[in-house]
Amino acid sequence: DSSAVESLDYEVIENYAYREEQEKRGKLFVGYQVSLKWFLALLIGIGTGIAAIFINISVENFAGWKFALTFAIIQKSYFAGLVIYVSFNLALVFSSVYIVTRFAPAAAGSGIPEIKGYLNGIDVHGILLFRTLVGKIFGSIGSVGGGLALGKEGPLVHIGACIASLLGQGGSTKYHISSRWLQGFNSDRDRRDLVTCGCAAGVAAAFRAPVGGVLFALEEVTSWWRSQLMWRVFFTSAVVAVVVRTAMAWCKSGKCGHFGAGGFIIWDISDGQEDYSFAELLPMAVIGVIGGLLGALFNQLTRYITYWRRNYLHKKGARVKMIEICLISVITSAVSFGLPLLRKCSPCPESEVECPNPPGMYGNYVNFYCLNDKEYNDLATIFFNTQDDAIRNLFSAKTIHEYSAQSLLTFLVMFYTLAVVTFGTAVPAGQFVPGIMIGSTYGRLVGMFVVSFYKKPNIEEGTYALLGAASFLGGSMRVTVSLCVIMVEISNNLKFLPLIMLVLLISKAVGDAFNDGLYEEQARLRGIPLLESRPKYQMRRMTAQEGCRTRKVVSLPRVIKVSDLVSILRCNTHNGFPVIDHSRSGETLVIGLMLRSHLLVLLQSKVDFQHSSLPSDSRGGSFPIRHNNSEFIKPVSSKGLSLEDIHLSQDDLDMYIDLAPFLNPSPYIVPEDMSLTKVYNLFRQLGLRHILVVPRPSRVLGLITRKDLLIED
Amino acid sequence: DSSAVESLDYEVIENYAYREEQEKRGKLFVGYQVSLKWFLALLIGIGTGIAAIFINISVENFAGWKFALTFAIIQKSYFAGLVIYVSFNLALVFSSVYIVTRFAPAAAGSGIPEIKGYLNGIDVHGILLFRTLVGKIFGSIGSVGGGLALGKEGPLVHIGACIASLLGQGGSTKYHISSRWLQGFNSDRDRRDLVTCGCAAGVAAAFRAPVGGVLFALEEVTSWWRSQLMWRVFFTSAVVAVVVRTAMAWCKSGKCGHFGAGGFIIWDISDGQEDYSFAELLPMAVIGVIGGLLGALFNQLTRYITYWRRNYLHKKGARVKMIEICLISVITSAVSFGLPLLRKCSPCPESEVECPNPPGMYGNYVNFYCLNDKEYNDLATIFFNTQDDAIRNLFSAKTIHEYSAQSLLTFLVMFYTLAVVTFGTAVPAGQFVPGIMIGSTYGRLVGMFVVSFYKKPNIEEGTYALLGAASFLGGSMRVTVSLCVIMVEISNNLKFLPLIMLVLLISKAVGDAFNDGLYEEQARLRGIPLLESRPKYQMRRMTAQEGCRTRKVVSLPRVIKVSDLVSILRCNTHNGFPVIDHSRSGETLVIGLMLRSHLLVLLQSKVDFQHSSLPSDSRGGSFPIRHNNSEFIKPVSSKGLSLEDIHLSQDDLDMYIDLAPFLNPSPYIVPEDMSLTKVYNLFRQLGLRHILVVPRPSRVLGLITRKDLLIED
Ligand SMILES: Nc1ncnc2c1ncn2[C@@H]1O[C@H](COP(=O)(O)OP(=O)(O)OP(=O)(O)O)[C@@H](O)[C@H]1O
């Protein structure tokens, strides 16, 4: 399966065509490109912000209608209510899975492993297409609105990346909505920067956390980072923040239906616990440990299930995928409706005026199947509710003893199981919000014990719920700095930063003892070969020469017969070939590296074929100009040309082709006995695709030091 | 002067001694090292936090005593008050400059350019010594307590870096307070990571902004960044936050004298302006432009003055430096005391109960030389006050029309001049707080016009002051993301993030049109050759071969006569020499690169001298073990050995030495016609010191691709 993925070329191929183009472009062009980059960043921000708001409003409205309808009906019959509730959810989930399986298979899942792979240098087919974008947006609305145990945050990251990539190529080429003047950024290198911006924008939009978005892109997703990029990425996420804020201000007037008038901060707990004592650090550490254990278990279980799904269930075709998720939807709806019914209602606390609330409305204390008017159902408050509201209720302060331990435990077990089962189905699915749900449940459980044990008035259960959420996410995703900042930004409480960090340190350490992070595990299962930032330990003792697995290098002569070239390309799958020139005196010289994709372009265009087997410049002097640089650019996320698409006549096959103008004349080279650690760093830091291992040089032509690189303008 | 700076070696020299050591160390050792790194991060956090608190408490107390004393005396005589005030300040400043010039010359200035240089790969002599740390701490107390127009934030970054470096080498080696077991991190590479942590800790401590600290280190100071480092850096700054918070909680009980009970947020304006309209964006953009202009002017003026100082004034010795700063201190004191005297007092607004306050106390509305009891002096409120309080007053909301335009303008002009003149004197000096003062003054001025022009009730002058502060810092330092986050964290108001960003975008763009950022300009003046993140434009057209300035490479044979080696070392200043082996058949082979510093170690220890001119392993087989790796490590911030320190007898000079075991066998090599842009990226991204330019290879031994680097454990 890993043959489906290809590496990306982040290197600048300084071939003849490229140099030609560079010559033509002046400093003015650089200025134009810079402003275009900023303009694109602006567009990415606006696009992602609008997409996020659109998804949010749709989800909230579907959920609102659903709960309003169900609540109206259960006044008459609980059974009819159940049926309506289940079928409403089923319809939404079905439309989601239908869109995804039929039109945009790459839109399933969270997309973060794929984006992470993309920015690590691996191209997974189809992840950045226009149809994926559309599938992801509408699929998310269906799956989240349908009440499944998944979130819309991961998909938003993918959506941001898609928007960025599509804008970068000036719209979708397939659907002919592309404009010429935007097409300055077609190299993998430029696209990488745009996707980074999109990724940050996605997180910023999902959590309304601009700083967290930048840090998430920086820490978790990208593998290379240039400080010039930082400011642009930050700008993008600030634009998202402005767009979202503006839209929400507009919604305040009531134009957005059930979306209503939430604040910019999703789960504001700035009025929560004021202070904490040292004695509380112990239960917090316990939360960290639980988070690490449950998170690692989550990764492990989802890994098994995903493995099983890929190899057995999903092989059977799209229909099985649909049936599977529909079944899960029915079970989820039935459980979230049925379990609260089994639960006895509790009387409302006296101090609370807004008790009880109908489900699906903003606020705690949901009245559901209660005999008395002044009663509420604590399980329904979290289970029979939208996830956003449930989390708000779990985080809420000043609501001590709202939940019984029994309800929380029931919810924890059920929701954890549902989240594990739902993960990896064929709908867009994020793991952030389910993770927060799970974590805040056991966090609140611990908080209840702390409240009753320490008996201090200032301890809030909501604080522990927040820490629990952080711990589960840390234990499962192993994200650190950015998660801290995101948690601070979503809760608007800077005071808890050290606590969140403590909890994350512990849960990450505990989780790391068992397995890799969720995204790494999933990337591995999908055959995305991520290069970690740290080289493996045993590489220290290996040399570059030992590192190359294939001993026999397939190389090309400078002027090659077309038929030879075709047969070489046919009998292996390598993507890069060293080109070797034989001088008259019989000496050989490596003159560069030729990429398979460039060779295919040359074979297809045929204009460079020549009859003589002599180098093309041996007569004239310089090379004739027959290509411009853009012809060599691989279209985004498509497989590019393949040898089978190219038809060559016998005449063509007898001709020759001179590769010198097209090859990369200066690939990176390392001496044979450099340690593999160093090679690894070189490869990863510079985002390379090929490194040539060469014998030790026979002489040194010069030394470059810092002084040589300090050229004044 | 640039000969005083040397490059650092971030490369791992994989020589014989290193490999030997690696062999001995198992996986357990790696674990030990990781925990040690975290432990060091903890210590750095605690150390920097304590240093920051110590400086803060001292400064606040000195300032408090000063103002209390002066205020007591001016009840009798204003002239006596002036004398006391001036001499108190003079005493503090004198002690500061005395400490610095006598004991720690490297402690003068802000230190950020030097630290930036260090992390860019340049070692400036003496910046990370124990004496520099001490000088910086006590010098800052004197200079800031003495009321000069400078701040303690820049010095705190330097202090954090010093603490980190000293902890990394296990204490100061010179003063024999070093412990053996901490000395695992003596390579430049490990020290770089520690200094990065220290740097972030410094910013976090200075502004009580943990996230801002991480981002500042990431964006502004370091040149390389590894994502593993991020979590540790963040941990360090969170530790700082905890330490500072704990200390401040302890101070609440009144044990810290005048330091009193400020909140964790330095200039909290979370109760400021609620909302902003689109019409306000225009005056905000104006602030951005002003900030860019004034910031660029600041950089330009300080550059001229620094240049002049270095070349004329400071050449005359330490005494001139002392006299200079004492003079500036007297002028500053006289101006800040005298100007408010010339100003007419204004009546207190009715609504305000806490009006008037004595100067140096927390709060607005300072009574100074007012006839009436219910009057305050608006110029004294900002001028005759500690800088922290002045900024708090300028940022304050709900105090419309507190200041007259005339006072603000007077203050702006005077303080700007003082800040320019004070910059570059021989005391520890940060530019953050003066920058905030200047910026918030003109920001508030613009705010006053906006308030009277737009006539909307919700507009606060304090908001504009904050934006002004951001704009000036942006226009002068050109820091972006981290400055945004720092401004948000010091003011505790996430709402203004997009506004701050807008202002910064503009002011940075305007400033960039004139000159480079403050730190870059200063680094250039000090002869610190920073490598920017972006290669120069003309490098695209140059090859590596053209890049080397010296055509004739000085290289060494594998076995060299000691006298030859000494004469080669003597007749040039190069720091790296390719080593070339001649095989019997007359072929030559570059077997590695030898560093001057390693050669000097070998010459000094003499144990490797041999009588025969044959390679040392030609008889036995393997090399004898005579050195361990730590002998080759250069002590922190010292010049290391020099050739003059080594005494060789005639017998020694006639011996031979085999360099093979000690050289770096795998230096980075590039083919001669690689473009200089690519070489630049390689050099900077990997933090190299030498790159060898070699002829094109004659064959390829292997290709390394992603697949080859995916080794499973
Ligand atoms: N021209 C070549 N001659 C000989 N061996 C090669 C050549 N190119 C690559 N290899 C080797 O073949 C193996 C797989 O090569 P391949 O070109 O498919 O690279 P890859 O790791 O799959 O990356 P990509 O995504 O670029 O295909 C690697 O071990 C590599 O060392």
Ligand SMILES: Nc1ncnc2c1ncn2[C@@H]1O[C@H](COP(=O)(O)OP(=O)(O)OP(=O)(O)O)[C@@H](O)[C@H]1O
């Ligand atoms: N062994 C050598 N033979 C010939 N030229 C050299 C050699 N080493 C360095 N050079 C050249 O000499 C110039 C200055 O060399 P130098 O070794 O002082 O480096 P530098 O840039 O000052 O860095 P460092 O801080 O390491 O000294 C550079 O232009 C470099 O190309």
Ligand SMILES: [Mg+2]
């Ligand atoms: Mg392949």
Ligand SMILES: [Mg+2]
């Ligand atoms: Mg030098």
